[in-house]
């Protein structure tokens with residue numbers, strides 16, 4: 751069996767229009783995914799995120815970390831971070847993601863949700879520092895969580911479950927036309943780790 755035959759059909763677009771989202775399903779099998787989960791938990795430099803909401807500085811419970819090829823600056827929610835150099839586990843997963851998705855990435859935003867109370871509100875990944883329309887690959891480890899898209903004009907929604915060891919790719923004009931979120935859920939007590947491999951525009 752070749753590397754790709756075990757995956758879902760990543761050609762299938764889960765958005766009905768105005769963007770492209772491909773869900774590759776579980777690409778990293780259970781034992782290996784468990785191992786990555788522990789290595790990421792222990793080796794990523796997790797820190798609380800700062801958000802500026804209505805002019806107030808708020809610390810999130812969710813933890814984040816930002817890594818890249820160079821010490822890129824990345825600004826979101828009016829907060830600027832400098833990318834840390836890749837560590838072994840992130841570099842391994844970056845290489846694997848590039849092989850599977852056929853796209854190169856130069857940075858990664860990592861998120862740690864301690865339980866279902868933590869999520870991420872509606873937003874699109876359209877920060878000025880990101881290369882326009884470049885693919886963003888999202889890897890999930892740990893608790894399986896729902897992920898939703900909402901069209902900016904029509905309000906149409908699309909949801910799916912992000913499984914342990916899975917890969918999702920958002921590309922083309924998705925960020926222009928759709929918001930996405932990770933809704934909180936009372937039903938989940940376990941942590942989830944998410945990695946989003948991205949391309950910072952270096953021009």
Ligand SMILES: O=C(O)CCC(=O)C(=O)O
Nearest residue numbers: 859861870875932944946
């Ligand atoms: O946790 C996720 O699956 C999504 C995270 C996300 O949307 C982001 O970091 O921009």
Ligand SMILES: [Fe+2]
Nearest residue numbers: 873874875930
């Ligand atoms: Fe996002």
